[in-house]
Amino acid sequence: MKPLAVHGNLGAKILLVLAVAFGQGIFAQATSENQLTTHKMEIAFLMFEDYETLDVFGPAEIFGRLTDHYRLKFYSIAGGIISNRHGVPIMTEKLGTMNNDPYVLLIPGGMGTRREVNNDEMIRQIKKVAPKSTFVLTVCTGSALLAKTGLLDGKKATSNKRAFSWVETQGQAVSWDERARWQIDGNYYTSSGVSAGMDMALGFLADRHGLAFAKKVAKEIEYH
Amino acid sequence: MKPLAVHGNLGAKILLVLAVAFGQGIFAQATSENQLTTHKMEIAFLMFEDYETLDVFGPAEIFGRLTDHYRLKFYSIAGGIISNRHGVPIMTEKLGTMNNDPYVLLIPGGMGTRREVNNDEMIRQIKKVAPKSTFVLTVCTGSALLAKTGLLDGKKATSNKRAFSWVETQGQAVSWDERARWQIDGNYYTSSGVSAGMDMALGFLADRHGLAFAKKVAKEIEYH
Numbered sequence: 001m002k003p004l005a006v007h008g009n010l011g012a013k014i015l016l017v018l019a020v021a022f023g024q025g026i027f028a029q030a031t032s033e034n035q036l037t038t039h040k041m042e043i044a045f046l047m048f049e050d051y052e053t054l055d056v057f058g059p060a061e062i063f064g065r066l067t068d069h070y071r072l073k074f075y076s077i078a079g080g081i082i083s084n085r086h087g088v089p090i091m092t093e094k095l096g097t098m099n100n101d102p103y104v105l106l107i108p109g110g111m112g113t114r115r116e117v118n119n120d121e122m123i124r125q126i127k128k129v130a131p132k133s134t135f136v137l138t139v140c141t142g143s144a145l146l147a148k149t150g151l152l153d154g155k156k157a158t159s160n161k162r163a164f165s166w167v168e169t170q171g172q173a174v175s176w177d178e179r180a181r182w183q184i185d186g187n188y189y190t191s192s193g194v195s196a197g198m199d200m201a202l203g204f205l206a207d208r209h210g211l212a213f214a215k216k217v218a219k220e221i222e223y224h
Numbered sequence: 225m226k227p228l229a230v231h232g233n234l235g236a237k238i239l240l241v242l243a244v245a246f247g248q249g250i251f252a253q254a255t256s257e258n259q260l261t262t263h264k265m266e267i268a269f270l271m272f273e274d275y276e277t278l279d280v281f282g283p284a285e286i287f288g289r290l291t292d293h294y295r296l297k298f299y300s301i302a303g304g305i306i307s308n309r310h311g312v313p314i315m316t317e318k319l320g321t322m323n324n325d326p327y328v329l330l331i332p333g334g335m336g337t338r339r340e341v342n343n344d345e346m347i348r349q350i351k352k353v354a355p356k357s358t359f360v361l362t363v364c365t366g367s368a369l370l371a372k373t374g375l376l377d378g379k380k381a382t383s384n385k386r387a388f389s390w391v392e393t394q395g396q397a398v399s400w401d402e403r404a405r406w407q408i409d410g411n412y413y414t415s416s417g418v419s420a421g422m423d424m425a426l427g428f429l430a431d432r433h434g435l436a437f438a439k440k441v442a443k444e445i446e447y448h
Contacts, residue, residue: 064277088314
């Protein structure tokens with residue numbers, strides 16, 4: 001499979017490109033699923049102590065408001081309240097209780113990733129859930145956790161530019177892109193720091209639902 | 225007191241204007257407090273069911289990362305988990321257990337405001353806490369709740385442009401501004417919808433800490 005490297009928001013054109021590239025693969029399947037069924041696609045946020053606030057809640061605003069299409073779930077390894085140095089306590093469910101494979105697994109960044117890359121249980125669980133997710137999106141240093149599983153090996157990816165040298169060490173076989181605001185390779189979306197996660201989420205919507213749809217969402221939240 | 229109407233981000237200049245306008249008033253006091261003590265200033269988020277996700281967590285990212293200056297607290301009338309139609313469950317403390325008067329009371333918007341304007345206990349509590357807060361910031365339709373208390377009467381304020389006619393009915397003596405991305409009148413900051421709350425929070429930082437400081441924060445979160 002040839003990696004597709006995409007910089008910036010190319011909108012609806014991407015869907016066509018990917019449909020051609022993947023034939024009857026995951027993208028075509030996802031589109032057909034979207035058209036044929038009315039079930040809401042789960043966006044599973046993988047939370048850990050000292051996550052970055054906006055990495056989570058920027059995309060949560062964007063996907064969460066599309067209540068006809070998506071539903072959000074917040075998971076952590078042990079379940080319960082997960083907080084961060086900002087003091088934002090979010091209630092999570094235990095990852096092991098997940099009923100369905102998620103449509104999107106979203107891994108945020110934050111200072112906590114420095115600890116979590118050495119948490120064998122976290123890496124094992126990501127390695128288990130990510131391949132069963134239709135898409136995996138990482139924000140900021142969340143890509144370090146995904147890289148640590150080996151699942152990004154040989155793929156193009158990006159991360160927060162201010163933590164880049166550290167992130168690179170977590171996946172030395174990854175083709176790291178030091179410039180992109182977000183990067184796409186197959187069903188893996190990786191973004192740069194914090195607000196870039198919102199841009200990536202809007203880009204993901206453009207890829208899945210068309211550019212006009214994504215622009216409408218951006219306008220609704222007055223995001224410039 | 226002559227209302228100060230400010231459009232957009234005028235940065236550090238505002239601090240000087242306000243210092244002149246208020247003499248030894250609240251702004252001068254706040255600045256001196258900031259210089260003389262090392263205690264962190266509490267940003268109190270007033271949560272209610274069906275709040276808008278980014279109204280809360282955009283400013284939470286901006287203030288929360290400034291751990292040397294601010295600390296976040298999340299309150300609700302009854303305490304406990306508060307969620308919304310996006311499915312974002314946040315743990316809150318009971319407003320009545322608040323130890324100190326908050327430095328900033330932040331009232332988000334969201335569909336829940338349509339119900340909360342008729343919640344006498346909510347309006348009574350805002351009317352009690354807001355005058356004891358050094359600043360009150362509202363995002364989106366949060367200004368409808370503040371307007372309902374009467375505290376905005378005769379003041380300039382703004383709100384989400386797509387809910388404007390409804391918001392206006394909640395405070396007919398308020399001088400509503402239909403165009404501003406955010407509006408300042410004395411110690412009341414009111415902003416337009418969702419992402420505008422982040423701009424207002426950055427504008428607030430510029431007013432309090434200087435434009436360079438606010439720009440540094442925006443850069444750190446890659447907010448364009």
